[in-house]
Amino acid sequence: MLETESNKPTKKSGQVTIVDLAKHLGISVATVSRALNDKSDISPLTRKAVLDAAVELDYKPNLLAQSLNKGKTNTIGVVIPNVELPFFATALAEMQRVALRSGYRVIVCHSGESEEIEVLNTETLIACRVDGILLSHAKETNSFDHIKHVIDKGIAIVNFDRVCNEIDTAKVIHEDFKGSFCLVEHLIEQGCKKIGIMLGPEKFYISQIRLAGYKAALEKHGIALSTDYIVYSEMKKNDGTRVFDYFMSLPNPPDGIFTMLSRNAIEMMVEAKKRKMIIPEEIAFVGFGDDALAEFFEPSLTVFNHFPAKVGEAAINMLIENIDKKESFLPYTQAITGELIVRNSSLKNGIS
Amino acid sequence: MLETESNKPTKKSGQVTIVDLAKHLGISVATVSRALNDKSDISPLTRKAVLDAAVELDYKPNLLAQSLNKGKTNTIGVVIPNVELPFFATALAEMQRVALRSGYRVIVCHSGESEEIEVLNTETLIACRVDGILLSHAKETNSFDHIKHVIDKGIAIVNFDRVCNEIDTAKVIHEDFKGSFCLVEHLIEQGCKKIGIMLGPEKFYISQIRLAGYKAALEKHGIALSTDYIVYSEMKKNDGTRVFDYFMSLPNPPDGIFTMLSRNAIEMMVEAKKRKMIIPEEIAFVGFGDDALAEFFEPSLTVFNHFPAKVGEAAINMLIENIDKKESFLPYTQAITGELIVRNSSLKNGIS
DNA sequence: ATGAAAGCGCTAACAT
DNA sequence: ATGTTAGCGCTTTCAT
Numbered sequence: 001m002l003e004t005e006s007n008k009p010t011k012k013s014g015q016v017t018i019v020d021l022a023k024h025l026g027i028s029v030a031t032v033s034r035a036l037n038d039k040s041d042i043s044p045l046t047r048k049a050v051l052d053a054a055v056e057l058d059y060k061p062n063l064l065a066q067s068l069n070k071g072k073t074n075t076i077g078v079v080i081p082n083v084e085l086p087f088f089a090t091a092l093a094e095m096q097r098v099a100l101r102s103g104y105r106v107i108v109c110h111s112g113e114s115e116e117i118e119v120l121n122t123e124t125l126i127a128c129r130v131d132g133i134l135l136s137h138a139k140e141t142n143s144f145d146h147i148k149h150v151i152d153k154g155i156a157i158v159n160f161d162r163v164c165n166e167i168d169t170a171k172v173i174h175e176d177f178k179g180s181f182c183l184v185e186h187l188i189e190q191g192c193k194k195i196g197i198m199l200g201p202e203k204f205y206i207s208q209i210r211l212a213g214y215k216a217a218l219e220k221h222g223i224a225l226s227t228d229y230i231v232y233s234e235m236k237k238n239d240g241t242r243v244f245d246y247f248m249s250l251p252n253p254p255d256g257i258f259t260m261l262s263r264n265a266i267e268m269m270v271e272a273k274k275r276k277m278i279i280p281e282e283i284a285f286v287g288f289g290d291d292a293l294a295e296f297f298e299p300s301l302t303v304f305n306h307f308p309a310k311v312g313e314a315a316i317n318m319l320i321e322n323i324d325k326k327e328s329f330l331p332y333t334q335a336i337t338g339e340l341i342v343r344n345s346s347l348k349n350g351i352s
Numbered sequence: 353m354l355e356t357e358s359n360k361p362t363k364k365s366g367q368v369t370i371v372d373l374a375k376h377l378g379i380s381v382a383t384v385s386r387a388l389n390d391k392s393d394i395s396p397l398t399r400k401a402v403l404d405a406a407v408e409l410d411y412k413p414n415l416l417a418q419s420l421n422k423g424k425t426n427t428i429g430v431v432i433p434n435v436e437l438p439f440f441a442t443a444l445a446e447m448q449r450v451a452l453r454s455g456y457r458v459i460v461c462h463s464g465e466s467e468e469i470e471v472l473n474t475e476t477l478i479a480c481r482v483d484g485i486l487l488s489h490a491k492e493t494n495s496f497d498h499i500k501h502v503i504d505k506g507i508a509i510v511n512f513d514r515v516c517n518e519i520d521t522a523k524v525i526h527e528d529f530k531g532s533f534c535l536v537e538h539l540i541e542q543g544c545k546k547i548g549i550m551l552g553p554e555k556f557y558i559s560q561i562r563l564a565g566y567k568a569a570l571e572k573h574g575i576a577l578s579t580d581y582i583v584y585s586e587m588k589k590n591d592g593t594r595v596f597d598y599f600m601s602l603p604n605p606p607d608g609i610f611t612m613l614s615r616n617a618i619e620m621m622v623e624a625k626k627r628k629m630i631i632p633e634e635i636a637f638v639g640f641g642d643d644a645l646a647e648f649f650e651p652s653l654t655v656f657n658h659f660p661a662k663v664g665e666a667a668i669n670m671l672i673e674n675i676d677k678k679e680s681f682l683p684y685t686q687a688i689t690g691e692l693i694v695r696n697s698s699l700k701n702g703i704s
Numbered sequence: 705a706t707g708a709a710a711g712c713g714c715t716a717a718c719a720t
Numbered sequence: 721a722t723g724t725t726a727g728c729g730c731t732t733t734c735a736t
Contacts (some may be wrong), residue, residue, distance in 0.1 A: 028707045063479040065729035068712050083445055089435045096462045108460040127415040182476045266648055296618055333409045337532050380723045417713035420728050
């Protein structure tokens, strides 16, 4: 317990290091390290002395140094376009929960829907030497070289929700085809004959797949396809309003509308109500993805719930698998089972 | 341009290092470092050679090593209770935006409203040697030793939204008193005489302050205070419903209700509508904090908008100031100016 | 059971 | 203009 006056850390960081502990106790850093890491070859007394000193001096290990030394950071990087979209907020929260349980830290980056920032984020994460990356593309993103990059470097990566179909990465997706098929078929069963669809950007893989589901449902029920009823959007606020105006301006406007973002359906319903249209009798609505808005709006919105938390959980578990197996991991795709929630925006025999 | 066969990185990390670059070019690491960091004492030719090689070999700097060496990480840690609350999602997004602009990375931690995890998060951030911490307390949090800790270590910290009044930290808060005063006064002006208030946990500083604003408004207008009308809650889903039941069970139920979380007001309105009560004539509602739900619900909810993005921006700017000034920084408190948004849930002369 | 020393990748004196 | 070297905080052989 040799007491020197110089207990205060002297180093650059201003924080207590194992050198400080070693000096304080008059032993070597190696011994301190062993005690701290609970190694075998150490006397119980020394261990206790070190542990006590660590508490006394408020020693906190420097993760940077540890990671640098070990070549592993136990950190996962997440790149998302926008946490303000409820889907991403929920998925992210779940990722953090699982990460913590599995001994990983999480660095979150927002691309803000910008391709440039998404690329920048990816590079930052590589520079931070994260063990793996979870990524959902910005709507702007057209080129996927940064993803190839990550893969070439042998860094684990899982693509979720807004995935890119041009690269063979591990992916977690929704039942996009089935969900969209269900929703559209439900509209048809409710008597809708002219069904409009509002998608995200045309290049989105999920736009394409959901469109395919829509087409399949129409075909199954012998309804002809009309390109007038298919609209892409940049997913801006109030796009729903604009697209609804467009639909209503058609010579033969839809009697049912499916939107890829539930929020857009809500915006449309606001507009429909302004025009004194009767929902769902005159026009019915369904959306992809459940949230508080869908539940509380009047009429409540029929949705395909894609379980954001499950997506988050599956994605991070797949990533950890990828990290653990390293080279031997073979990319695969997992689709999370969703569920149709029928509500008043589409149910014509009106239940309340 | 000396070519050796051994271009591939040999090291533990598996990634290209400046040593690899140096070998590849047959020069010293110091020169490589200088070139990479755009130092003065270097010939343009060597610089170019290095930069080219960096691209060719896909060199990415190791931030861990840089940070360890410099004693600065350029990283900010954020601890929030739950991103699924729209306020935090928006504040966080803004923090990231500003951080990026200012050359900082962000590590986000969720406490999930747990004190234990909040403490753990804080320690992790210290261990990561972040330059500063932005923190909003979990609702569970009772002890603030971990905050004292951070301050004692000389790490910059800014407390926002859910602040603790027992410690002298830098803080960014809302106009909690004024906002609550405005909302309640507005109800009074609309003719409400019996005003219920639903707060968060009693120990929350913001609960206390918002209650004070409520009391002040009542007093100004000569309305007697009744403890029956004051309810605390743990901010769980559907607490609004329960509290509304309670209010309605009173011998003399309120004719106006103010909730600290807008979502609770929505839940109450759902319940009120089920009971065929007329809003706002029979009972009016106002909430603290604006979000999509408040705008889209029918009737739309009168709120005090506390501008989440501004809070996020102010908090991170204050933190960066703290980081830059270090010792000479004196903690202060900044209140973000809010704004009353009157909507149909309270406006008795009904505008639509 | 403990210490000495090398090394993780990088920067910054200090040479030359 | 470039090379040599020490050191950031830690773990881990290899000695003893």
